[in-house]
Amino acid sequence: MDFIFEWFRTLYSETGVNLPFIYDEYDRKRMAEGLLTTIWLSLICLFFSVIIGVIGAWLQGSSLKWTRRIVNGYIQLFRNTPPLVQLYFFYFAIGTLLPRVENDWGGTSPMLGSFAWAAISLSFFAGAFNVEIFRSGIEAVPKSTVEAAEALGFSRLQIYRDITLPLAFRVVIPAMNNNLVNLVKTTTLAYAIAVPEMLYEANQIWSDNVNVTEMMIFLLLAYFVLVGVLVAGMNKWERAMKIPGFG
Amino acid sequence: MSYKTDLPVMLPVKPRALEPFKSLKKRHILLIAFLTIVGPSLVFAQTGEFEKSPLAILLDWTPLLLSGFLFNLVISFGAMALGTLVGGLLGLGQVSLFAPTRASSWLVTQFFRNAPWLVLLFFAMFLLPFELNIFGFKLPLPDWFKAILGLSLPVMANVSEIVRGAVRSLPSGQWEAAESLAYTRRQTLWLIILPQCVKRMLPPWMNLYSILTMATVLASIVGVSEVMTLTGRALAAEGGRTDLLAPFYGLVLVLFFIYCYPIARFTVWLEHKFSVIN
Amino acid sequence: MTWSATSDPMVSIKNVYKSFGSLDVLNGVTLDVMKGDVICIIGPSGSGKSTLIRCINALNDIQSGSILVEGLEVNDPNLDKLELRKKVGMVFQQYNLFPHKTALQNIMMAPVRVLKQNKKTSEAAALELLKKVRLEGKENAYPGELSGGQQQRVAIARSLAMQPDVILFDEVTAALDPETVGEVLQTIKELAEDGMTCILVTHEMAFAREVADHIYFTDRGIIVEHGPPETFFKDAKDPRTREFLSQIL
Amino acid sequence: MTWSATSDPMVSIKNVYKSFGSLDVLNGVTLDVMKGDVICIIGPSGSGKSTLIRCINALNDIQSGSILVEGLEVNDPNLDKLELRKKVGMVFQQYNLFPHKTALQNIMMAPVRVLKQNKKTSEAAALELLKKVRLEGKENAYPGELSGGQQQRVAIARSLAMQPDVILFDEVTAALDPETVGEVLQTIKELAEDGMTCILVTHEMAFAREVADHIYFTDRGIIVEHGPPETFFKDAKDPRTREFLSQIL
Amino acid sequence: LDTIKERGTLIVGVKADYKPYGFLDSSGTVIGLEPDLAQDVADKLGVAIEYVPVVSSNRMQFLEQGKIDLMIATMTDKPDRRKVVQIVDPNYYSSGTNVLALKSLGLKDWNDLNGKPVCGIQGAFYNKATSQNYGAEIVAFKGTAEAYSALKAGNCAAFVYDDSAIVAKTNDPAWSDYEMPLATIDDAPWGLAVGLGEDNFAALMSEMITGWHKSGRILELEKKWGVTNTPFAKEMHDKYK
Numbered sequence A: 001m002d003f004i005f006e007w008f009r010t011l012y013s014e015t016g017v018n019l020p021f022i023y024d025e026y027d028r029k030r031m032a033e034g035l036l037t038t039i040w041l042s043l044i045c046l047f048f049s050v051i052i053g054v055i056g057a058w059l060q061g062s063s064l065k066w067t068r069r070i071v072n073g074y075i076q077l078f079r080n081t082p083p084l085v086q087l088y089f090f091y092f093a094i095g096t097l098l099p100r101v102e103n104d105w106g107g108t109s110p111m112l113g114s115f116a117w118a119a120i121s122l123s124f125f126a127g128a129f130n131v132e133i134f135r136s137g138i139e140a141v142p143k144s145t146v147e148a149a150e151a152l153g154f155s156r157l158q159i160y161r162d163i164t165l166p167l168a169f170r171v172v173i174p175a176m177n178n179n180l181v182n183l184v185k186t187t188t189l190a191y192a193i194a195v196p197e198m199l200y201e202a203n204q205i206w207s208d209n210v211n212v213t214e215m216m217i218f219l220l221l222a223y224f225v226l227v228g229v230l231v232a233g234m235n236k237w238e239r240a241m242k243i244p245g246f247g
Numbered sequence B: 001m002s003y004k005t006d007l008p009v010m011l012p013v014k015p016r017a018l019e020p021f022k023s024l025k026k027r028h029i030l031l032i033a034f035l036t037i038v039g040p041s042l043v044f045a046q047t048g049e050f051e052k053s054p055l056a057i058l059l060d061w062t063p064l065l066l067s068g069f070l071f072n073l074v075i076s077f078g079a080m081a082l083g084t085l086v087g088g089l090l091g092l093g094q095v096s097l098f099a100p101t102r103a104s105s106w107l108v109t110q111f112f113r114n115a116p117w118l119v120l121l122f123f124a125m126f127l128l129p130f131e132l133n134i135f136g137f138k139l140p141l142p143d144w145f146k147a148i149l150g151l152s153l154p155v156m157a158n159v160s161e162i163v164r165g166a167v168r169s170l171p172s173g174q175w176e177a178a179e180s181l182a183y184t185r186r187q188t189l190w191l192i193i194l195p196q197c198v199k200r201m202l203p204p205w206m207n208l209y210s211i212l213t214m215a216t217v218l219a220s221i222v223g224v225s226e227v228m229t230l231t232g233r234a235l236a237a238e239g240g241r242t243d244l245l246a247p248f249y250g251l252v253l254v255l256f257f258i259y260c261y262p263i264a265r266f267t268v269w270l271e272h273k274f275s276v277i278n
Numbered sequence C, D: 001m002t003w004s005a006t007s008d009p010m011v012s013i014k015n016v017y018k019s020f021g022s023l024d025v026l027n028g029v030t031l032d033v034m035k036g037d038v039i040c041i042i043g044p045s046g047s048g049k050s051t052l053i054r055c056i057n058a059l060n061d062i063q064s065g066s067i068l069v070e071g072l073e074v075n076d077p078n079l080d081k082l083e084l085r086k087k088v089g090m091v092f093q094q095y096n097l098f099p100h101k102t103a104l105q106n107i108m109m110a111p112v113r114v115l116k117q118n119k120k121t122s123e124a125a126a127l128e129l130l131k132k133v134r135l136e137g138k139e140n141a142y143p144g145e146l147s148g149g150q151q152q153r154v155a156i157a158r159s160l161a162m163q164p165d166v167i168l169f170d171e172v173t174a175a176l177d178p179e180t181v182g183e184v185l186q187t188i189k190e191l192a193e194d195g196m197t198c199i200l201v202t203h204e205m206a207f208a209r210e211v212a213d214h215i216y217f218t219d220r221g222i223i224v225e226h227g228p229p230e231t232f233f234k235d236a237k238d239p240r241t242r243e244f245l246s247q248i249l
Numbered sequence E: 001l002d003t004i005k006e007r008g009t010l011i012v013g014v015k016a017d018y019k020p021y022g023f024l025d026s027s028g029t030v031i032g033l034e035p036d037l038a039q040d041v042a043d044k045l046g047v048a049i050e051y052v053p054v055v056s057s058n059r060m061q062f063l064e065q066g067k068i069d070l071m072i073a074t075m076t077d078k079p080d081r082r083k084v085v086q087i088v089d090p091n092y093y094s095s096g097t098n099v100l101a102l103k104s105l106g107l108k109d110w111n112d113l114n115g116k117p118v119c120g121i122q123g124a125f126y127n128k129a130t131s132q133n134y135g136a137e138i139v140a141f142k143g144t145a146e147a148y149s150a151l152k153a154g155n156c157a158a159f160v161y162d163d164s165a166i167v168a169k170t171n172d173p174a175w176s177d178y179e180m181p182l183a184t185i186d187d188a189p190w191g192l193a194v195g196l197g198e199d200n201f202a203a204l205m206s207e208m209i210t211g212w213h214k215s216g217r218i219l220e221l222e223k224k225w226g227v228t229n230t231p232f233a234k235e236m237h238d239k240y241k
């Protein structure tokens, strides 16, 4: 290991290409934490945004007018305002309205920290898109298939869980794929509320080392790999979900 | 072995049949405004901790914030124009017959499409010089212009994909018919293919514009004096009062919503209209 | 068994009216089906055959009249639909199998989920049913991998798995290739011979003549003529019936 | 005019081989078409009829053999495709009109843009052609506003506007409603009577018998049998041809 | 200098988010201690004044490009900066690093910050020092507004920033529960700058700064903007009196 670090240190002194997050222990730790935070935040948001999508699409099919209206209002509000402002609104505005808890350094702090708010805000943002995506998937399931399940005595919830949702899922994977890739890219916004994700840590490092170019290129490559892994995973999943005999 | 069945299980996702175009209703805005601005201010007003009510302060600052929002729009127009221009060329490159052009256009498109917008913005902000030296002329590159450049990069990549998608979505019969009438490839592209693509490209293009407009607030992170930056400055000037946060950020939300929601509705309407015609 | 009105009917339809918006589809339909009966409903397109059959199953509700299925009143807002559907099976023109489940799973699912049957027993029963519809060996095939006729037979087995007292068939051979129609009709015939109560909508006159105990002819939402097949096909009285039969036969 | 090999043929196909990947579609096709001839190519689906016709127009390239169109070698990498396509018109099964242009513009566009004709003259010529295909008054209609048969006639007029020496028709009536097939066939018949050289792929046997000077039957990429319609339909020798004809007629 | 007179306006780069040194009022004009100093210069020259809001990352380039004539923007005087712009002697002001924290927290020493979340400003040079030397967990925001909000909301235990700004804050009634409990570190003078080669202008400015110190103008402005008089300002006043 050490000689690799040495090599990068020499690279810096010889060519000026400065990659402190490889050879410097402090920066390496920061960068690794940033990467982990980004992955963790992405996974949490992926999970919850899909949950929100599934539940929202179910509520949208409700027979109660007001339930549908509220879901629609949620979708329109979150789709038509900047995610960054949503993040600020959640963190600064709503965060201060919630009850406070004792913290371990002798004061009171808001119930939720910046990471939690980033996770909530981004999940709601991506969830708004997922509701629409699932809704269109559900509409693509033929009515007659649902009727067949009805005729077999399935309840509404059973039909949704066993028939509609599994079929809708398969139709929407490409669209959802796209949305989730966007979500991973959007996690960079958490930078603005000081969530120590990759962009934040990179920014700290370039402030200290004045190596913007190197950090920038590293960031672009890192996101490229992250998005690539996600897309590969989703494609694999799509193939696994493929129904034999169709398409 | 697979049989043809009529089971339409894997139908492509269809755009939802829509009621006729319905524009934003006043009460919708009022509701949102209440939820985001007035409500939180009232919660605080009852605590009576401060001398001047949050709403009054917000009203003081509104003209300035509006001017900041106009600046966001200027940035969005600039980035959209630039991104569309370059992205259009890149998209044509992606359908070129010349393999190296096709491959390199594809690569550039994918690269900028998969990078986070914010990172691209930082990219433009920090890696572009403060001024360009062209033949001894010093062309200053102010921050807002760099923001336009930075935001136009992802726009460019997305426009490129839109163009490619639209061209690919046309039935191959159109190409063949034109070919057998002895049109050159260029004539086919400009006279037959692209005019038909415009209609297909319009909805995704408008969608992209809406996304771009919402992304202009990212410029605040790199210090351009747009609405979020001004909001930050206003809050600093008012001394970091926590009761002002909700109304101020709420106002920004409302501003964007009023601008972007009609665009979204119009886009869905267009999509629906075109899908009926075709 | 021949048609009779003496003992208690299994399905009893009385004076049923049904309209979609301003379109009147059923204009007072009355008919009874006894246990073990096989009845066929024939008639021109749009005459309300499918609607009638769907009403029996509460897939459509009716405006007025009464439909009694083994004592359950279908036209009752407080009807327990699950109870009804355990008694009444239905097979559709478009088969409507669940495409993401294998043939076996399609058959087992409802007994396990709805009747809360033990998985083992319902699997055994499902395999038995697959054998009955002559599809041994296809249990792990997905619907997309089966021909139309095979799919339709799986659909019949799926319906049988719920052990209904009566099965409704809505033009179950209309979407099939001519070669596979025979397989499906054979399966239904065997069912009828086993004593299952069946209500069939069909355009296959030869088949109707062979298996039906009683034939009903509908036009514009009413039953124009009915009778046992021997008399029905030979000496229909109503001019519309005669015209229809002359076109079809 | 009857089929002969004495004078110079307008289209001369010699020993053409063509495959898509590992799929051999044309396996040595040879045929000649004289000026003013109308030839029909018939054969089962997938036998390579469309592929053959598309090769004449260089929409598909060939692996080996030679296709000469008025002395132009189509299988020549340096071929001026534009020159070829000015000589050869083509009408497709799916019409492929340009949906964003009116009927008149569809017809005028190529003469103006490709042949650089004067706008006035080509407009006059286009109107003349519309009259010929009996669509006077439809000049300002968009393709979406025309029936299938009308669209196909506009497509024929569009092809004629380039004043080609030979026109290729690929099952031009296959996508049409039965009522409008007649209009289109009538138009083609008039063309043939005017002395236009035509190569037709068709399943309309009666039509082929009436207009063709010579009929070719293809199967699995080779010409199995050919001859003038009188003898072709009466005493085909090849068993495959006979089987095909027995199914179709 | 001639161009300024010819143009009739003096263009000054000032901060716009740094209360009380330079900040916005609700009409969008910049006010504060530094703009007042700039106004003095304009008055002296007899020309109108125009403010250009600058941030740390662009202020020197603006001066280089000639986009602004004069920069009074809380810039710390550093040797490498003197290579790029002409920093005028003597320094007009000074500040160091300190923290703003709740009185109830009872901070006494920088080491008390160990393990606590401390708000900061992205790109500030003391972030790394605070976290490496004293073990604080820096939570860096892009601007002061966010940092103050986060502190007030209780997201951090303290806010590490320029002491002069913190002093001003503690005088604000809304912040009466907060204090500046630690000893200032890294005290450094602020420099006012003009473009390289603008020697005449630099000489004039040098004279102006001496004048401000002499007359006690700086002390007076500190009072006006609610800042307790800083040791540096007093010392300079004594020195030039």
Ligand SMILES: Nc1ncnc2c1ncn2[C@@H]1O[C@H](COP(=O)(O)OP(=O)(O)OP(=O)(O)O)[C@@H](O)[C@H]1O
Residues within 6 Å of the ligand: C020, C023, C025, C043, C044, C045, C046, C047, C048, C049, C050, C051, C052
């Ligand atoms: N859900 C519905 N909404 C509105 N009208 C309907 C609906 N279902 C059926 N109809 C109409 O009711 C009439 C009877 O339809 P039904 O399907 O019962 O006829 P059918 O006798 O089964 O005809 P076919 O032989 O074509 O299946 C038709 O005119 C049909 O258009």
Ligand SMILES: Nc1ncnc2c1ncn2[C@@H]1O[C@H](COP(=O)(O)OP(=O)(O)OP(=O)(O)O)[C@@H](O)[C@H]1O
Residues within 6 Å of the ligand: D020, D023, D025, D043, D044, D045, D046, D047, D048, D049, D050, D051, D052
């Ligand atoms: N572009 C292509 N790529 C691969 N295979 C092709 C292509 N075009 C045609 N084929 C294959 O070549 C074979 C011949 O096709 P062709 O369209 O010439 O048949 P055809 O005689 O015109 O049939 P039909 O009467 O159905 O139109 C078919 O098996 C077809 O699948």
Ligand SMILES: [Mg+2]
Residues within 6 Å of the ligand: C049, C050, C051, C170, C171
């Ligand atoms: Mg029916």
Ligand SMILES: [Mg+2]
Residues within 6 Å of the ligand: D049, D050, D051, D171
């Ligand atoms: Mg063909």
